[in-house]
Amino acid sequence: MPKDVLRLQQHLGDDEGAWPKHCVIEVPSEIKADIDRVVEAVEVAHINPQKAKTIIGVVNSEAMKRWFIDVALWSGSWRAQRRISADVTNTKKSIRRPIRQKLLEELFNRDGWQCRYCGNPVGGNRKHFKKFAKQIDMPELIYGRSDETRHGIYLMMMASYDHVVPVNSGGSNETQNLVTACWPCQFGKYRFTLEELGIDVPQSYSSNSLDDWKGIAGIF
Numbered sequence: 001m002p003k004d005v006l007r008l009q010q011h012l013g014d015d016e017g018a019w020p021k022h023c024v025i026e027v028p029s030e031i032k033a034d035i036d037r038v039v040e041a042v043e044v045a046h047i048n049p050q051k052a053k054t055i056i057g058v059v060n061s062e063a064m065k066r067w068f069i070d071v072a073l074w075s076g077s078w079r080a081q082r083r084i085s086a087d088v089t090n091t092k093k094s095i096r097r098p099i100r101q102k103l104l105e106e107l108f109n110r111d112g113w114q115c116r117y118c119g120n121p122v123g124g125n126r127k128h129f130k131k132f133a134k135q136i137d138m139p140e141l142i143y144g145r146s147d148e149t150r151h152g153i154y155l156m157m158m159a160s161y162d163h164v165v166p167v168n169s170g171g172s173n174e175t176q177n178l179v180t181a182c183w184p185c186q187f188g189k190y191r192f193t194l195e196e197l198g199i200d201v202p203q204s205y206s207s208n209s210l211d212d213w214k215g216i217a218g219i220f
């Protein structure tokens with residue numbers, strides 16, 4: 001059950017008709033603005049690492065972390081329960097088979113390195129974050145093995161993927177069933193189907209906010 005039901009309620013509200021249709025929960029605008037700052041920092045890091053470090057320095061890591069842990073992680077469960085009564089049946093364990101790195105990069109390229117649910121840009125994997133952190137001399141970007149100790153940027157911009165039809169509902173590892181997803185959307189969606197969450201098919205959704213973004217991976 002959600003740790004912080006009030007915060008979820010505040011974000012989604014009681015009116016189901018007003019809930020976002022393309023993702024489980026919208027990223028607050030202050031956090032979106034900070035994500036844009038990270039994109040800017042990544043793009044200048046090679047030419048001017050100090051400038052990149054200054055930009056990253058104003059990003060509110062704590063706000064990202066709190067939103068990720070207290071709200072995003074619980075949003076799918078909360079939303080599904082509100083929609084399909086308290087009796088959520090789709091909770092059996094599933095085995096996710098790993099996807100090859102090469103296939104993943106093809107997937108991220110196909111999706112423009114942007115989450116197909118919320119539209120936010122994703123950066124890359126741990127290796128890419130590590131190179132970026134080294135370039136701008138900010139090792140704290142990649143510290144931490146738990147969500148509480150990780151940097152907010154890492155939590156918000158790790159490049160991941162989602163099975164649109166969940167594995168526990170018979171979804172396959174075929175690329176047409178996979179979309180690029182940020183961690184908040186991937187974990188927020190959890191094991192629920194689009195129908196249970198009341199969201200549209202994500203493959204066709206794109207915010208088109210960044211034309212030539214290729215993640216941290218495209219630069220480092």
Ligand SMILES: [Zn+2]
Nearest residue numbers: 115118182185
């Ligand atoms: Zn997302």
